Structures are given as C-alpha cells and as structure tokens.
Amino acid sequence: MFQILSMLLLETQLYVVSALFTVEVPQQLYVVECGSNVTMECRFPVNGSLNLQLLTVIWEQKRQGQSKSKEVYTLRNGKAFPPSQHRNYTGRAALLHSELKQGRAILQITSVKITDAGSYLCLIDYQGVDYKYITLEVKASYKRINTQVMRKPAEDKFVFTCQSEGFPLAEVFWQNEKNFNLSGSVNTTYTVTTDGLYNVTSILTFKPNVSENYSCVFWNKELNEETSARISTLALMSTQYSGQKSLILFVIPMCVMVAVLPSALIIFHKRKSFKNGQPKKDRKRKLNPNLKDENRDDFNSQTEALYLSTVTASRESGSVGL
Template sequence: MFQILTVLLLEMQLSMVSALFTVEVPQQLYIAEYGSNVTMECRFSLNGSVDLRLLTVIWEQKRQDSSKSKGVYTLRNGKVVPPSQDPDYIGRASLLHSELKLGRAILQITKVKITDAGSYLCLIDYQGVDYKYIALEVKASYKRINTQVMRKTDEDKIVFMCQSEGFPLAEVFWRNEKSFNLSGLANTTYTLTADGLYNVTSTLTLKPNTNENYTCVFWNKKLNEETSAHLALMSAQYSRQKLVMSFIIPTCVTVAVLLSALIIFQKRKTFQNGQPRKEKKRKRNPSLKDENSDDLNPQTEALYLPTVTASRDSGIVGL
C-alpha cells in the first residue's frame, strides 16, 4: 500500500515538473533465457553532478496473471530499503550504483526465472519525478530431448518416448522417414515443475519395424523454435546386444588367458622331462659311455695314466 501511495503522490508531482525532469528507456522489451542474467535500464536527465542523497529509484514488477506488484529494488534518498524487496528477488536483484552518477538506473537480475516475466516500473525522483515501463519476457528452449525405446513383450509393440522441459508449452509432432505425420497416434502429456517449466512427455506406440526410424519434434510456437530427436528400433536391439557383448567379451578374454597359461605350463613341463634317451640311459647306468664322447671314465684314466708315464720314461710316446 505504501508503494502505491508513493506512486500516486509522485504522479501528482509529475504534472508540475515533467518539463524539467524526464525518464527514458533505451529498450522497451527485453527477452532473457531461463537461468541467465539480464540487465534493464532507464535513464534520467541530469543538471550537473548527481547528489545521491536526493535520489530515489524504485523498481517494481507486475505479472500479467496477477494484479499485485512486487518490490524488486528500492533506493530512497541514496539508501537501500531492503524491507521493500520481495523475497523472490532477494539475492538476485541489484542496482548498479556506479552508473547512477551517469544518469543510468540499471537493474540486474541473476538466474532469471519464469516468474520474472512481466512489466517492470522504473520510477525515479530527483528534483523531479518521472517513470517508464519495461517489459521482460523469459523463454526456456526445449534444448535437450531425452529419448527411450521400449518393447511391450505382452503386446508385441514398440514404444518410442520423447521428454523435455521448456517454456512456453510446446507441441509435439511425430513423423517417420517418409515424413508421414504420425502425431495422431501419439499420446502427449505435460506437468508444471516448481520453477514454472513445462515437462512435456510424448509416446508413440507401433508394431515393430526394424527398417524405419522416427522423429519427434518439439515446436515452440510463441518463440518460433523447433527441436527434434531421432529414434530407431535398432537402438533397443543394440542395447540388448551391448549387454550380451559386455558379458561374452570378458568371458572369452578370461578363457583365452587361462588356455595360454596352461599351454605355457605344459611346454615347460615337457621341456624339463623330455631329455634325450641317452641322457636317461646314462642316469640309469652311469658305467655306460656315450658312443660319441671322447671323455674317459675314472677306471680307464687310471689304466691310461701309468702307461703314459712309463712310456715317457723309456722315451716312447704312447698314444
């Protein structure tokens, strides 16, 4: 109520000083993306430097679906008035004080919500009173479409699903590769999220056809925006194949490693136990001599050495 009375009083003063003091807006319409930041500006005439102690700036918002206005930001006689700010704007709306000395009252709103859309009053009192209205539109494009392909085994049918969030409410169209309109066979529903976004879900149920791909299109008429996603029955089959392969491949690798280890073990065992027969014979009967060996056994050496010694003494070399 206090804000309304203030506006009425200022409007009465306006008729007397309008020729001396004016407020202008460089832009009457702002369009902001949901979740982004936006700055809205109004300018006021100056006669020299600005004395902030004499300056009052009021920003209020009024939604189209509501008769009540919200206090966005108030600067009275150079001082911020926190109690006048609506809880929805606490921590998100601020005034760029550095620009006031240039005759610019710039309102900045961060993390824009759907509920921020509406008409904004910019009222300035500085040796005169004037105000202007600025419109803010908030859009939320249906950028990301979640898709899913499911099989109804009991009915032998395939369900194609597309889901996305955005604002305003979008229409959903379905078509196949031949651009035939299948929207009449689809079931589309929506709910409102806590942030004011539309959660739109559309399903198309058909008999299995592996040779066809399908497309869902989210059409935002107000923003003239179109977002689409492609779906195919192969995606469901691929998911099953991927699940099977994720089990088969590790199993095959494990079996291959075990077989390789077994083969290596057998080869080592064969190498250790598979010596030549003559080695085995020599181990069984150490007195046997290898036919191809020139080495002498201990007994032969004992007989041979005396003979060689005697022969040397007699001057005869025995071979």
C-alpha cells in the first residue's frame, strides 16, 4: 500500500490548496523492450523559482498481484534519500535533478527488467500535494533462438532442440517447408529466470525427410508476435553420413594401394635383375678382350653375306651389258 501517500494526505488537510496544486502526466502508458532504458515523467507547477528545500518527490512501483509497493526513488526536502530505495533499483533508478526547476520530475530506469513492469506512483509535495499513476509494460521478444541437432544412438531418429528466453510465455510448434505441423514427439518445458524471463525449451523427436528443412516457431500470443528458427537438412546429412564418408575416404585409398603394389614390386624386381645382369657382361669383356659378342658375330656374318650377294649381282649385270 502507498503508506507515504496516505500519511502526506492526512498531514496537509488543505483540500483547497491541494486542489490548486495539480500533478499532470504527458504520457500514462510506457511500453519498452527488456534491457533498454526508460524515462517516465510527471509535471507540477513551480510558480516562479523552485525552492528545493520545500520539494518532496516520491516514485513507487507496485506489481499486479503484490500487496506491497517498492520505493523506486525518493527526494525529500530537495535531497536524495537512498536508504528508502528498494534494492532492485539500486544503481538503476535516478531522478533528473536538472529538470526539477522546470517543474518536471523525470524518473530514469536503465536496463529495464521484466520485474520493473507495473503501476508507478508519482507523488509531488510542493506548496500542495498531488499524485498520478503511470503504467509501465515490459516486453521481451523471443529474438534469439538456439538450435541443436542430435542423432539418437542405434535409432533412425533425430532430436531437434530449440531454446529461447522471452516474455510473456510463448507457445512452440514445429513446421516443415510447407508449413505443415509435424506430428512427432514434442516436449516443451520452461523455467523462470531471476530477471522474470521465461526460458522455454522445445524438443522434437522424429524420423525426418532429409529433403526438407524444418522450423521451430515461438508464438507470443499477448504480443501477437511470432519468431522462428530454421534447422537445415544439411546438418542432418552431415551428422548422419559423416561416419560413412570417413570410411569411404579410408577404404578407397587402401584398395588403390593393394592393386598398385604388386605391379610396382614386379617392375622393381625386373629392373633390379636387369641392372644386376648388365655388369656381369661388362666384367666378362674386361677379363677376356678376345671374347666376341654373339650378337655382334651374327650381325657381321649377316652383313658379309649381304655384301657378297650385292657384288655378285653387280658383276652379273655388268657382263650382260657388255
């Protein structure tokens, strides 16, 4: 409950003066993305120059379903009052003091969390008392979806996993390229983080068609927002057949080596035998210079016979001519 408000209203009891002192808000609803910064403003009449020593500004936050409010920031008699600030806003919530002279009480909250959403009270006590409420809504889209593909051992099935964080709680369903919902075994669970986000994990187990791609879709009904992540079949193929490819890459070179090795050995032995026989002939010629090469004798005898036959034929032709 806003105890400070009740106390201050009871203390003043100057309804005529309070009626003349009015707090206004230029914007009643703020919608921001989780992790961003927000500035919420309420305005009050200064009536000339501002006397900070007479000014009290109180910002409080109350979430739906909670009975107690949290003090976000307090300026009492022109000075900040940190002891009353709730620990959830320590180092994140501040009042822009430079704007107070213009009658603007601007509350700035950095790194907005889901737990910051709720109703905010802006109470001003300065020559009168008045307050207004401002609503802050925080949304967190399921932008980053982490995917994983695994193959179940000894089974012809695959396990697809999609995980993401967001707010509010999203529904998850699986589709193929034709936007048909998959009928495999789906298990979707969630937990709540310390920042109030929903950590949603969806697991699909089924026998896929490797010619298609698949998607997990996160549907945020309250935000009317849909985000998805695609799982490529190339990852499936590489996971499924990587072992077979490795085996083929090992077997083919081995078969080539087995086929080529005997031929290489035969050629090697023939060359070695030829080289070993050649020096023996050379050594025989050196030891016996008179030894004739049989091939050379055959060649000389054949040449001599051919020469005699040629001479004889020439003589016969000459005698006929005479």
